[in-house]
Amino acid sequence: MNRSDISARQMQSTIAMFLIGSSVISSGTNSAKQDTWITILIAVVLIIPFAWVYAEILKLYPGQNFFVNILRAMGRPVGLAVCALYAVYALYLGALVLRTFSEFVHIVNMTETPIISIMVCILAAVVYMLSNRLYVLARVSRFLLPFLYFTIFTTLILSYKNMDVGNLKPILHTDPPDFLRGILFSFTLPYGELVLCLPMFGAMNRKAPIFPTMMKGVYEGFLFLFPAVIRNSLVLGYYASISLFPSYECVSIIKIGEFFTRVEVLIGFNLLLAGFFKVGISLFSSCEGVARMFGFQDYEPLVAPLALLLLTMSILAHNNTAEMLAFLKLNPYCVLPFQVFLPILILIVGKIRKKIELKKKRGGEPAKTGKDSVSPGPQDG
Numbered sequence: 001m002n003r004s005d006i007s008a009r010q011m012q013s014t015i016a017m018f019l020i021g022s023s024v025i026s027s028g029t030n031s032a033k034q035d036t037w038i039t040i041l042i043a044v045v046l047i048i049p050f051a052w053v054y055a056e057i058l059k060l061y062p063g064q065n066f067f068v069n070i071l072r073a074m075g076r077p078v079g080l081a082v083c084a085l086y087a088v089y090a091l092y093l094g095a096l097v098l099r100t101f102s103e104f105v106h107i108v109n110m111t112e113t114p115i116i117s118i119m120v121c122i123l124a125a126v127v128y129m130l131s132n133r134l135y136v137l138a139r140v141s142r143f144l145l146p147f148l149y150f151t152i153f154t155t156l157i158l159s160y161k162n163m164d165v166g167n168l169k170p171i172l173h174t175d176p177p178d179f180l181r182g183i184l185f186s187f188t189l190p191y192g193e194l195v196l197c198l199p200m201f202g203a204m205n206r207k208a209p210i211f212p213t214m215m216k217g218v219y220e221g222f223l224f225l226f227p228a229v230i231r232n233s234l235v236l237g238y239y240a241s242i243s244l245f246p247s248y249e250c251v252s253i254i255k256i257g258e259f260f261t262r263v264e265v266l267i268g269f270n271l272l273l274a275g276f277f278k279v280g281i282s283l284f285s286s287c288e289g290v291a292r293m294f295g296f297q298d299y300e301p302l303v304a305p306l307a308l309l310l311l312t313m314s315i316l317a318h319n320n321t322a323e324m325l326a327f328l329k330l331n332p333y334c335v336l337p338f339q340v341f342l343p344i345l346i347l348i349v350g351k352i353r354k355k356i357e358l359k360k361k362r363g364g365e366p367a368k369t370g371k372d373s374v375s376p377g378p379q380d381g
Helices: 007-021 033-059 066-074 076-108 115-132 134-157 176-188 191-203 208-236 246-252 263-293 300-317 321-329 331-374
Strands: none
Touching: 007 134, 007 191, 007 208, 007 263, 033 066, 033 176, 033 191, 033 208, 033 331, 066 076, 066 246, 066 263, 066 331, 076 115, 076 191, 076 208, 076 263, 076 321, 076 331, 115 134, 115 263, 115 300, 134 208, 176 263, 176 321, 191 208, 191 263, 191 300, 191 331, 208 246, 208 321, 246 263, 263 300
């Protein structure tokens, strides 16, 4: 394996860090209210068939990049348009996550610091990391993920005395429309965003299986997100649905005597790390898409220019925190085509196109050989 290849284990950790990303910072309740934990369980089951679709797209032309497969499956004119859409989607997600985490740092710890300064610092670190190749990001995620698991389960234990099981009752008492919206929200944020991890598989070791690696990464992320939502709901109850940053608020309650306080500072640092990885992978996916569209051999020269574009989008996207949170309610409907409809369309068209190409190839073989064709032997029937 080449030193720049990403192993299956590193890919799993990177996917998990990506899915954790901004989801853990806003892991309160959705429209399903006390049944949010059920919608998360349903969402993680729903992602299985779509993860299979994503894996099959990568298998259309093995060994190729996600965006190259789109171009070959859809044809160049349509493929370029689809690649452009995914590149813009990746920039949009990166800008949204960058804005969310900058707001978090600004509101919680650095109220006198301009948000743009926080954004620039985070994005500068992301650009530096990506300029040193994707495998650096993957190896760092493999190292840091266990620390995030340690913090989530530690806070789960320390929060036990503040938990109230009554906050999860009554079970399945939510109105059906609200429950369905909760499922949609839980699916699109974060599990459907797995589609933006597909460009990374071009750097993974060719011998590693795609679908199992993808699903292991999903469930590693689920093992972090699900306990966080359960903890927040049990401790905060209804307040989890109106709090800006429920995970931070929940952990801030933890206090053991007079010597073990301010645990939320450590948690805030871990949350920032997860957001850093999500911005980095979103920016990488956008760079890969633009590189393939314009025939660049490498994505690295595009990192800084697209990072500036991402920063601009993040600044202009929303005027304030309230506007950002209001827009998040519409986000599932905006991203659903990228996560569900387009991948299915790409796979169907790609399968049909591949069959047509194989038929043409087989039909053209006798014509190419002409009189020099070899008469069929016993093995040919």
